[in-house]
Amino acid sequence: MKAIELEKAYDPKAFEDSIYKQWVEDGNFKPSTGKGKPFVIVMPPPNVTGILHMGHALNNSLQDTLIRYYRMTGRPTLWIPGTDHAGIATQNVMERRLQKEGLRRQDLGREKFLERTWALKEEHHDVIVGQLKKIGCSCDWDHERFTMDEGLSKAVRETFVTLYERGLVYKGLYLVNYCPHCGTALADDEVEHQEDVGHLYDINYPFADGSGHITVATTRPETMFGDVAVAVNPDDERYKSLVGKMLKLPLTDREIPIIADSFVGIEFGTGMVKITPAHDPNDWECGKRHNLEAINILNPDGTLNDVCPEEFRGLPAEVARDKVAQKLNELGYLVRVQEHKHEVGHCYRCNTTVEPYLSQQWFVRMRSLADKALDAWKRGEIHFYPKRWENTYSSWLENIRDWCISRQLWWGHRIPVWYCDDCGHMMVEREDPTCCSKCGSKHIHQDTDVLDTWFSSWLWPFSTLGWPEETPDFKRFFPTSTLVTAYDIIFFWVSRMIMASLEFTGKVPFNDIYITGLVRDKKGRKMSKSLGNGIDPLDVIDLYGADAMKFTICYLAAQGQDVLVDMDSFKLGSRFANKIWNATRYLLMNLEGRNLVAIDQSKFTEVDKWIYHSLNENVRKVRNAIEGYKFNDAAQAIYDFFWNDFCDWYVEASKLSLYSGDDAEKDRIVSILMDILAESMRLMHPMLSFITEEIYSKLPNTEGKVITASFPEYRNDRIHAEEAHLMQCMQDVVRGIRNSRAELGIPADKKLRIVIRPDENDCLASFMAGHVDLLKNFTNAGSVEIDAEKAISVEGAFPVAGQGFETYVFVRDAIDVDKEIAKLEEEISKAKALLEGSEKKLSNEKFVSFAKPEAIEKERAKKREFEEKIEKTQKHIEVLRSF
RNA sequence: GGCGAUGUAGCUCAGCGGGAGAGCCCCAGUCUUACACACUGGUUGUCGUAGGUUCAAAUCCUACCGUCGUCACCA
Numbered sequence: 023m024k025a026i027e028l029e030k031a032y033d034p035k036a037f038e039d040s041i042y043k044q045w046v047e048d049g050n051f052k053p054s055t056g057k058g059k060p061f062v063i064v065m066p067p068p069n070v071t072g073i074l075h076m077g078h079a080l081n082n083s084l085q086d087t088l089i090r091y092y093r094m095t096g097r098p099t100l101w102i103p104g105t106d107h108a109g110i111a112t113q114n115v116m117e118r119r120l121q122k123e124g125l126r127r128q129d130l131g132r133e134k135f136l137e138r139t140w141a142l143k144e145e146h147h148d149v150i151v152g153q154l155k156k157i158g159c160s161c162d163w164d165h166e167r168f169t170m171d172e173g174l175s176k177a178v179r180e181t182f183v184t185l186y187e188r189g190l191v192y193k194g195l196y197l198v199n200y201c202p203h204c205g206t207a208l209a210d211d212e213v214e215h216q217e218d219v220g221h222l223y224d225i226n227y228p229f230a231d232g233s234g235h236i237t238v239a240t241t242r243p244e245t246m247f248g249d250v251a252v253a254v255n256p257d258d259e260r261y262k263s264l265v266g267k268m269l270k271l272p273l274t275d276r277e278i279p280i281i282a283d284s285f286v287g288i289e290f291g292t293g294m295v296k297i298t299p300a301h302d303p304n305d306w307e308c309g310k311r312h313n314l315e316a317i318n319i320l321n322p323d324g325t326l327n328d329v330c331p332e333e334f335r336g337l338p339a340e341v342a343r344d345k346v347a348q349k350l351n352e353l354g355y356l357v358r359v360q361e362h363k364h365e366v367g368h369c370y371r372c373n374t375t376v377e378p379y380l381s382q383q384w385f386v387r388m389r390s391l392a393d394k395a396l397d398a399w400k401r402g403e404i405h406f407y408p409k410r411w412e413n414t415y416s417s418w419l420e421n422i423r424d425w426c427i428s429r430q431l432w433w434g435h436r437i438p439v440w441y442c443d444d445c446g447h448m449m450v451e452r453e454d455p456t457c458c459s460k461c462g463s464k465h466i467h468q469d470t471d472v473l474d475t476w477f478s479s480w481l482w483p484f485s486t487l488g489w490p491e492e493t494p495d496f497k498r499f500f501p502t503s504t505l506v507t508a509y510d511i512i513f514f515w516v517s518r519m520i521m522a523s524l525e526f527t528g529k530v531p532f533n534d535i536y537i538t539g540l541v542r543d544k545k546g547r548k549m550s551k552s553l554g555n556g557i558d559p560l561d562v563i564d565l566y567g568a569d570a571m572k573f574t575i576c577y578l579a580a581q582g583q584d585v586l587v588d589m590d591s592f593k594l595g596s597r598f599a600n601k602i603w604n605a606t607r608y609l610l611m612n613l614e615g616r617n618l619v620a621i622d623q624s625k626f627t628e629v630d631k632w633i634y635h636s637l638n639e640n641v642r643k644v645r646n647a648i649e650g651y652k653f654n655d656a657a658q659a660i661y662d663f664f665w666n667d668f669c670d671w672y673v674e675a676s677k678l679s680l681y682s683g684d685d686a687e688k689d690r691i692v693s694i695l696m697d698i699l700a701e702s703m704r705l706m707h708p709m710l711s712f713i714t715e716e717i718y719s720k721l722p723n724t725e726g727k728v729i730t731a732s733f734p735e736y737r738n739d740r741i742h743a744e745e746a747h748l749m750q751c752m753q754d755v756v757r758g759i760r761n762s763r764a765e766l767g768i769p770a771d772k773k774l775r776i777v778i779r780p781d782e783n784d785c786l787a788s789f790m791a792g793h794v795d796l797l798k799n800f801t802n803a804g805s806v807e808i809d810a811e812k813a814i815s816v817e818g819a820f821p822v823a824g825q826g827f828e829t830y831v832f833v834r835d836a837i838d839v840d841k842e843i844a845k846l847e848e849e850i851s852k853a854k855a856l857l858e859g860s861e862k863k864l865s866n867e868k869f870v871s872f873a874k875p876e877a878i879e880k881e882r883a884k885k886r887e888f889e890e891k892i893e894k895t896q897k898h899i900e901v902l903r904s905f
Numbered sequence: 906g907g908c909g910a911u912g913u914a915g916c917u918c919a920g921c922g923g924g925a926g927a928g929c930c931c932c933a934g935u936c937u938u939a940c941a942c943a944c945u946g947g948u949u950g951u952c953g954u955a956g957g958u959u960c961a962a963a964u965c966c967u968a969c970c971g972u973c974g975u976c977a978c979c980a
Contacts, residue, residue: 608939764946868960
């Protein structure tokens with residue numbers, strides 16, 4: 023046959039896009055119709071707020087690796103892509119855009135605003151999809167979903183109404199976390215606590231009867247207009263007698279009582295706490311215990327409302343804080359101000375300080391849902407990788423609180439609740455009502471709030487498959503197999519998916535959860551816009567190619583560990599892809615004039631057996647690693663096999679045959695090389711998808727595409743442990759000779775005379791004897807003599823110590839004898855130390871009686887080895903001394 | 906403060922009960938019929954500290970120190 027030509031330089035740009043297009047056109051990402059158990063992943067849907075970052079690249083690279091691997095094992099495989107409407111985040115992005123046009127969303131009105139936001143969604147969606155395709159994600163685009171598309175909206179509505187019917191959704195007036203900037207309530211876990219430096223103000227509150235005053239401590243003096251009491255600890259001897267007395271609230275004409283409540287700490291501050299039920303969670307609870315009124319002092323935008331004295335109305339809370347303090351100071355109420363560090367809640371979307379805010383909101387009662395999720399985990403139906411996240415999962419579920427799901431936003435699923443304007447009747451409906459179901463009035467209106475984004479995301483594993491309909495997809499592909507996501511959304515998303523799934527389908531949504539680390543920069547910092555340390559996946563692909571990116575990520579993704587990268591990190595994958603390319607190019611060149619023949623195991627040399635043995639071992643390693651989510655182990659195994667074993671040793675060894683005059687042998691070796699190359703492509707495809715497909719299509723011994731080829735199997739007929747050992751001995755000889763050449767400063771092109779004396783081991787001796795030419799090639803020797811009988815004089819030869827053989831290099835004139843002796847002596851002292859340790863162990867009765875027999879036998883072998891090494895080296899020194 | 910992770914070669918990290926490893930970096934040599942994004946060889950370590958368990962500990966346990974993450978907070 024003719025040689026097959028490959029472009030001289032590896033250039034991923036030349037084929038990645040067209041290969042992706044071909045995969046899609048050929049339907050390679052669709053689940054096969056096979057009978058095996060489907061392997062299914064739902065992609066964590068990226069937010070349509072922007073474009074993908076390295077975190078997404080990590081996440082999707084790992085998913086793609088899993089999907090491609092399982093596809094090749096023959097299981098019907100489905101990877102469902104999609105995007106998330108990301109309520110608050112997207113609305114914020116839209117509002118920022120409007121701001122640039124000098125507009126507020128109120129200027130547009132709800133309908134117009136939503137229209138614009140849908141357009142924004144489309145814009146970002148297209149970019150995101152383009153990125154996923156560049157990365158090479160083999161997801162089934164015909165299954166793509168969006169959290170606000172028709173089917174998913176139906177699922178959201180169904181779940182809301184069902185939960186309401188089951189008494190698990192309720193509405194009520196509660197103190198919730200409220201972001202004044204976003205203008206909406208937040209769930210408890212959407213609040214991030216950060217340490218802020220504030221002030222602790224001590225303020226005098228006079229007794230109503232004019233008999234003096236007490237002093238309260240507060241960090242937020244502006245909330246005093248909502249004070250309804252001052253509390254002390256009932257056991258506080260200082261204040262016991264004051265309980266029940268009335269105080270005059272400064273700056274107002276209200277009077278409030280002193281009450282006793284055990285939540286007050288005696289030690290902290292002044293031991294007296296002002297109680298403001300509408301603006302502090304503890305006070306809210308305290309207020310309920312004492313039947314106190316809750317006075318709301320804030321407008322929804324976080325400014326002080328009409329309850330407050332006129333001069334403070336309309337001021338943002340933080341501004342009012344200083345002003346109130348100043349006023350109190352002028353009037354002599356302010357005693358002192360101290361700096362005070364404390365944790366303050368911030369909005370996870372805009373980082374604004376969150377206000378506890380009294381309002382009507384919708385909640386999901388979580389206890390029973392959480393218990394089901396805990397039980398499923400205890401029954402062993404879900405496994406986290408790494409396992410430690412199970413603690414996070416369980417402790418959150420054990421301490422779960424009700425979930426505030428209403429958001430005062432426009433972008434999202436509108437709450438399916440209607441109110442009658444005439445009789446006030448409330449309707450929770452699956453279909454839009456046209457009139458009041460109680461009084462028949464047509465004057466009805468829908469709740470203006472929308473649902474928390476996570477209220478649609480938590481249905482993702484089954485809503486994407488058609489639920490609530492019993493679709494064929496749902497029946498075939500649910501529950502899914504594995505979820506791959508980052509640890510920062512275990513609460514928001516993972517736990518809730520499990521709860522929703524159990525509640526609505528009775529099954530867990532997936533069995534395995536692989537929690538990835540985060541992508542950070544080389545200094546370990548999170549990648550962020552503000553630090554400017556982010557890397558754009560598309561830039562990586564542009565510079566190095568998608569394969570280099572995916573492989574590097576896999577190589578660095580030790581189970582669950584954070585991945586620290588900079589642009590240069592991806593050279594690792596790039597170099598490897600380049601190596602694969604060049605090795606292939608070389609092998610294909612050598613097809614010129616050759617005929618491929620059937621692989622005949624009976625004609626295998628020891629070296630052939632060794633390479634198949636190594637391939638086999640690595641196949642097993644890769645399979646185990648991927649199935650156990652140890653991506654780095656799998657990446658390392660293919661790297662080591664292909665580069666070290668195949669390229670550095672086997673291909674080098676094959677040159678002997680390749681450049682011989684024996685046509686039959688040349689055909690034979692080329693056939694084996696092609697066989698291993700093709701199998702390597704299949705082995706590497708999950709992590710190096712494009713280059714393997716490109717090469718696979720050029721190989722003369724392949725049919726079809728690698729993406730749909732079968733993954734290599736571990737085969738018993740490829741186990742050749744004996745030959746693997748022989749090869750290792752040969753590598754030791756070769757390394758020893760090369761080493762001495764380098765150490766002694768002998769030029770690489772100087773042909774040496776070498777004598778090898780295998781130690782009373784016929785197998786090794788005949789192996790070495792059979793591969794003299796190979797040894798010559800590997801060491802650039804002029805002659806290699808195998809001297810099992812120890813008949814050849816080695817006078818004047820430099821000895822190289824080795825395991826199971828002795829090697830002599832004839833270099834008498836080129837050696838610095840003293841230097842070599844010193845080096846060998848150091849080797850002896852090292853070996854002696856090891857021997858001593860070994861002897862100590864073996865003479866220890868306890869070791870001999872307690873240790874496993876294998877361990878003892880191994881130790882004995884080691885001891886013998888050390889002894890031999892010392893003896894040999896000793897001899898070598900003597901030889902050197904005789905020079 | 907609770908819980909958790911982590912501390913191994915200059916850097917990034919594997920290893921997690923029986924002789925300290927990889928990649929990058931560094932040094933020396935080589936354009937040896939594919940690859941200088943290559944080849945060959947080499948240097949580098951109180952495996953955080955202190956105890957304990959064990960015949961044996963980088964590996965298991967305890968405490969402490971450092972770093973990071975989470976959850977919860979007393980105005």
